[in-house]
């Protein structure tokens with residue numbers, strides 16, 4: 365299992381005080397990584413860090429809004445000053461905003477694109493600037509079923525997640541020769557706060573269970589295996605890929 369051992373590595377997981385990011389942070393920590401937890405809500409970030417430390421994990425806290433470039437730069441400068449070398453980046457932070465496009469304000473479009481896509485470029489660039497001189501690094505961008513498929517009322521989210529798939533390929537194109545591996549995970553319909561309105565909607569719940577070959581929603585912890593694989597030496601020759609963890613939904617009609 366040494367191939368999947370993350371001891372000696374440090375993972376920055378954006379949006380990791382709850383949801384998918386928290387589950388992946390805990391899973392990467394279980395595999396031996398030190399974790400840089402990120403969130404913009406001080407209380408939630410401290411709660412998550414405290415719980416993970418109580419579980420025996422090495423945890424740093426980096427509180428910043430991923431859309432605030434100055435705060436991102438300051439956070440990386442602080443990590444540099446502390447001698448914390450991020451060699452695994454999980455670009456997970458994201459928001460959802462469901463609205464038909466003809467009713468969608470441009471400001472709301474921009475907010476989703478900035479949070480779900482542009483932040484992954486900015487944080488990826490800052491991480492890569494430090495990984496390239498070291499000749500190694502793992503970047504894991506969190507996409508979605510909507511990286512490949514459309515759904516009504518979630519246009520900015522789908523466009524951003526489609527962009528995540530292509531940003532991942534662009535990162536592979538430019539950074540693989542420097543020893544970095546950039547890949548993506550495409551979660552299916554997962555049991556998260558962001559999806560609570562859908563989970564609570566009997567018609568949508570039935571649709572997800574009928575449309576998904578596994579006939580169920582996914583659990584956040586079900587992303588951990590793929591995250592550890594993409595964060596570890598086991599994926600050193602994997603680049604530019606998106607791995608769907610979706611119960612089979614994207615593979616079938």
Ligand code: GCO
Nearest residue numbers: 460508509510518551552553
């Ligand atoms: C939606 C959901 C999806 C899921 C996930 C599916 O409104 O359709 O929020 O976006 O969260 O992204 O892969």
